[in-house]
Amino acid sequence: MHWLSEEDIRFLGQRPINIRATNxxxxxxxxxxxxxxxxxKAGGFEGLKNVLDVGxxxxxxxxxxxxxxxxxxxxxxxxxxxxxxxxxxxKLDLKNVSLKKDNAxxxxxxxxxxxxxxxxxxxFITDWRKTLKEFYRVLRKNGRCYVQANDLGRYLYMFMExxxxxxxxxxxxxxxxxxxxxxxxxxxxxxxxxxxxxxPMDMVLKEMREMGFSIAASGADGTINLSGQKSLKxxxxxxxxxxxxxxxxxxxxx
Numbered sequence: 001m002h003w004l005s006e007e008d009i010r011f012l013g014q015r016p017i018n019i020r021a022t023n024x025x026x027x028x029x030x031x032x033x034x035x036x037x038x039x040x041k042a043g044g045f046e047g048l049k050n051v052l053d054v055g056x057x058x059x060x061x062x063x064x065x066x067x068x069x070x071x072x073x074x075x076x077x078x079x080x081x082x083x084x085x086x087x088x089x090x091k092l093d094l095k096n097v098s099l100k101k102d103n104a105x106x107x108x109x110x111x112x113x114x115x116x117x118x119x120x121x122x123x124f125i126t127d128w129r130k131t132l133k134e135f136y137r138v139l140r141k142n143g144r145c146y147v148q149a150n151d152l153g154r155y156l157y158m159f160m161e162x163x164x165x166x167x168x169x170x171x172x173x174x175x176x177x178x179x180x181x182x183x184x185x186x187x188x189x190x191x192x193x194x195x196x197x198x199x200p201m202d203m204v205l206k207e208m209r210e211m212g213f214s215i216a217a218s219g220a221d222g223t224i225n226l227s228g229q230k231s232l233k234x235x236x237x238x239x240x241x242x243x244x245x246x247x248x249x250x251x252x253x254x
Contacts, residue, residue, distance in 0.1 A: 001067040002092040003033040036064040042225040048116040055122030059085035075102040105130040139253040149199040153243035213251035221246040
């Protein structure tokens with residue numbers, strides 16, 4: 001498995017990353033390849049021919065997907081993210097990864113092009129109903145779709161505890177904005193690109209089933225384990241104040 005060295009992590013962590021602070025980049029990449037590879041194996045994202053990585057961001061999931069599968073197409077709406085991930089791909093010499101700027105809610109790919117769609121911590125900044133329909137469209141029959149998202153509990157935690165607050169990041173205000181945006185979205189379909197939306201887990205599961213997905217597994221972040229992996233790490237608590245927070249869904253296109 002290709003992975004950045006400690007020296008590379010320190011060097012690249014000082015580069016401007018428009019969506020994440022330096023400490024986020026260093027924290028994610030310092031986890032090591034095994035942490036992410038085990039999660040991917042547990043969800044069956046190993047040995048697939050053609051995988052779409054939606055929202056590649058800082059490239060850590062992309063690198064692990066590339067080490068486990070034949071071909072990866074990594075997309076992001078942000079050109080700076082793509083340039084940054086492109087540097088990582090070049091440094092790691094990942095020849096089976098291609099990058100493309102694309103909109104998750106209006107994908108430019110053909111119907112049935114992929115046998116896997118992977119999206120970690122991204123759908124909630126899109127019009128997620130349209131995004132999930134696009135995931136279904138570009139998947140082949142029996143293709144697998146992994147989605148990780150946030151329910152209300154995550155935003156309650158951000159409001160109450162203000163995790164990782166810094167001069168450039170206000171988690172309490174982000175939670176307030178997400179809740180306000182969600183009220184508008186659910187009451188009238190109003191959506192602002194890039195603004196976070198609450199994705200109630202029960203609602204997402206219901207709508208994915210109505211689209212034609214069968215649900216292979218679902219639960220709190222890091223709990224899906226179809227392959228019996230012995231070491232899985234969750235990046236979030238199971239719930240916040242008894243309310244569902246970050247969760248994951250693995251679905252199959254019927």
